[in-house]
Amino acid sequence: MSSDRKQRTDGVRTREAIVREAVSLATVDGLEGLSIGNLAHALDMSKSGIYAHFGSKQDLQLATVDEAARIFHSEVIEPALAAPAGLDQVVAVCDAFFDHLGRRTFPGGCFFAGAVLEMGTRPGPVKEQIAEFQTGFTAVIRQFVVTAIDRHQLPDDVDPDALAFELNGIILATNAHFVIHQDPAVLEMAKQVVRRRVGVTTTTSSG
Amino acid sequence: MSSDRKQRTDGVRTREAIVREAVSLATVDGLEGLSIGNLAHALDMSKSGIYAHFGSKQDLQLATVDEAARIFHSEVIEPALAAPAGLDQVVAVCDAFFDHLGRRTFPGGCFFAGAVLEMGTRPGPVKEQIAEFQTGFTAVIRQFVVTAIDRHQLPDDVDPDALAFELNGIILATNAHFVIHQDPAVLEMAKQVVRRRVGVTTTTSSG
DNA sequence: CCTACCGATCGGTAGG
DNA sequence: CCTACCGATCGGTAGG
Numbered sequence: 001m002s003s004d005r006k007q008r009t010d011g012v013r014t015r016e017a018i019v020r021e022a023v024s025l026a027t028v029d030g031l032e033g034l035s036i037g038n039l040a041h042a043l044d045m046s047k048s049g050i051y052a053h054f055g056s057k058q059d060l061q062l063a064t065v066d067e068a069a070r071i072f073h074s075e076v077i078e079p080a081l082a083a084p085a086g087l088d089q090v091v092a093v094c095d096a097f098f099d100h101l102g103r104r105t106f107p108g109g110c111f112f113a114g115a116v117l118e119m120g121t122r123p124g125p126v127k128e129q130i131a132e133f134q135t136g137f138t139a140v141i142r143q144f145v146v147t148a149i150d151r152h153q154l155p156d157d158v159d160p161d162a163l164a165f166e167l168n169g170i171i172l173a174t175n176a177h178f179v180i181h182q183d184p185a186v187l188e189m190a191k192q193v194v195r196r197r198v199g200v201t202t203t204t205s206s207g
Numbered sequence: 208m209s210s211d212r213k214q215r216t217d218g219v220r221t222r223e224a225i226v227r228e229a230v231s232l233a234t235v236d237g238l239e240g241l242s243i244g245n246l247a248h249a250l251d252m253s254k255s256g257i258y259a260h261f262g263s264k265q266d267l268q269l270a271t272v273d274e275a276a277r278i279f280h281s282e283v284i285e286p287a288l289a290a291p292a293g294l295d296q297v298v299a300v301c302d303a304f305f306d307h308l309g310r311r312t313f314p315g316g317c318f319f320a321g322a323v324l325e326m327g328t329r330p331g332p333v334k335e336q337i338a339e340f341q342t343g344f345t346a347v348i349r350q351f352v353v354t355a356i357d358r359h360q361l362p363d364d365v366d367p368d369a370l371a372f373e374l375n376g377i378i379l380a381t382n383a384h385f386v387i388h389q390d391p392a393v394l395e396m397a398k399q400v401v402r403r404r405v406g407v408t409t410t411t412s413s414g
Numbered sequence: 415c416c417t418a419c420c421g422a423t424c425g426g427t428a429g430g
Numbered sequence: 431c432c433t434a435c436c437g438a439t440c441g442g443t444a445g446g
Contacts, residue, residue: 014431028328033239036425047426049431057425107328113383114324120386121235121315131387162400165384169376172383176320177372179327180338193369221415243441254442256415264441 015053018043022064023071027108030118031061031126061126068111069133075100077140087153087198089144090167094194097171098187101178109179112137113172141167154198163198170194222260225250229271230278234315237325238268238333268333275318276340282307284347294360294405296351297374301401304378305394308385316386319344320379348374361405370405377401 021042026034036057040047054060080093101109108114116134119127142164148154154163174190177183228249233241243264247254261267287300308316315321323341326334349371355361361370381397384390 011431030237030240030325033237035423037423046432048433051426052431109324109327116383116387117316117321117324118237127387134383134387162396162403165380165396165400166373166377166404169378169380170373171376172379173372173376176323176341176379180323180334180341189369189372193372196369197373218415242439244439253416255417258442259415262442 011053014049018050018053018060019063019067022060023068023111024106026064026068027106027111027114031064031115032118032122034061034064036060058124058126062129065115065126065129065133068115071105072100072112072133072137075105077137080140080144085147086144086151087148087200090141090148090198091194091200093141093144094167094171095191098174098190101175102184102187110171110175113175138164138168148198166197167194170197218260221256225257225260225267226270226274229267230275230318231313233271233275234313234318234321238271238322239325239329241268241271243267265331265333269336272322272333272336272340275322278312279307279319279340279344282312284344287347287351292354293351293358294355294407297348297355297405298401298407300348300351301374301378302398305381305397308382309391309394317378317382320382345371345375355405373404374401377404 018039022034022039025039025042029035029038036047036050039060040050043049050060054063076093076096079096079099080089083089083092097110112130112133115130119130142160145154145158145160145163145167149156149158149160170190170193174186177186225246229241229246232246232249236242236245243254243257246267247257250256257267261270283300283303286303286306287296290296290299304317319337319340322337326337349367352361352365352367352370352374356363356365356367377397377400381393384393
């Protein structure tokens with residue numbers, strides 16, 4: 001009974017360890033470049049140890065994207081939701097993303113920025129999952145903008161889709177610059193660019 | 208004599224054909240995922256036919272990045288330089304990029320947007336070449352902005368680095384959206400976002 | 415530019 | 431979770 005639970009728990013832990021390592025490796029080698037052999041070696045186990053938890057590479061990829069989404073949610077979305085509703089959340093979601101980069105959660109920067117470009121030309125369930133995440137993240141930013149307009153913290157004539165698009169652009173430009181130049185200064189610069197863009201004059205608070 | 212020149216010309220042509228196909232394949236499979244065997248098959252030749260022109264995969268990657276830069280220059284930078292100096296060039300370089308996407312030059316969208324994220328964690332000459340391109344492109348946009356400020360087409364207090372950064376962000380967000388959603392409508396939307404951002408009220412002219 | 419080959423690694427399976 | 435194995439493909443070389 002307790003041994004049965006212990007086994008289940010260990011199995012779950014191993015699965016979690018696999019999927020976490022897979023997310024990290026995928027930001028370096030890509031979701032296609034991620035190999036079962038490499039992953040097994042990094043975890044000090046055999047390839048069939050991986051196949052005991054995932055039936056195929058695509059299954060592993062789907063679980064990897066799922067885990068990456070979970071991490072993104074807890075490191076970027078949740079901190080933003082903790083801020084006061086309205087313009088504060090617009091700024092907070094960008095700041096949280098920049099902090100996510102700055103703490104070097106993954107060696108290759110934002111998991112999804114890379115995954116979108118890598119899987120865009122590869123139709124299938126993995127691409128669909130990534131596209132859904134992308135749509136969802138843009139929708140979150142857009143909703144923050146809409147609330148800020150409702151509360152008259154942004155002008156009435158602001159186009160929420162356009163501003164969400166621009167903020168997503170600042171996020172992507174920051175990620176690209178950070179990944180290729182390994183330059184933490186861009187994170188502070190990006191925070192100020194966001195503030196100027198939405199008309200906030202407060203100085204940077206974190207990072 | 209003429210046969211000697213013909214041979215040299217054919218060799219050059221084959222090399223150009225290889226490198227062009229390599230750029231296209233690399234926007235789908237990445238610069239690492241690009242394989243000599245795949246490339247040879249796409250060109251109906253043998254692997255050793257590739258090795259007759261490039262000593263190693265890294266040599267091929269360097270030539271591929273070089274060719275991608277050449278194509279980018281002719282499709283994005285040159286059209287912008289043809290526009291009147293100042294704010295027109297700021298808008299023109301963005302428009303030219305969106306047209307570059309719209310005409311589907313490569314299946315995977317912008318070569319460099321993908322290459323930056325893929326090679327960012329892989330130190331070496333290929334990464335350096337990509338980083339230099341990235342720096343150069345940002346510098347071009349920045350110079351267009353500086354000229355626009357000099358000519359009082361943009362306010363004096365505009366930060367050229369910040370605006371160039373934002374415009375690069377709009378470009379990256381457009382590429383990501385276009386690649387994952389295959390949605391040409393985003394190109395028109397992006398053109399209008401750029402115009403609003405720099406205070407131009409003219410309607411879109413191309414695309 | 416070709417054929418033929420090298421050792422290494424790929425995703426995946428059999429059998430335990 | 432393991433060892434041992436499958437056919438296919440990888441980057442690269444020998445010899446022509």
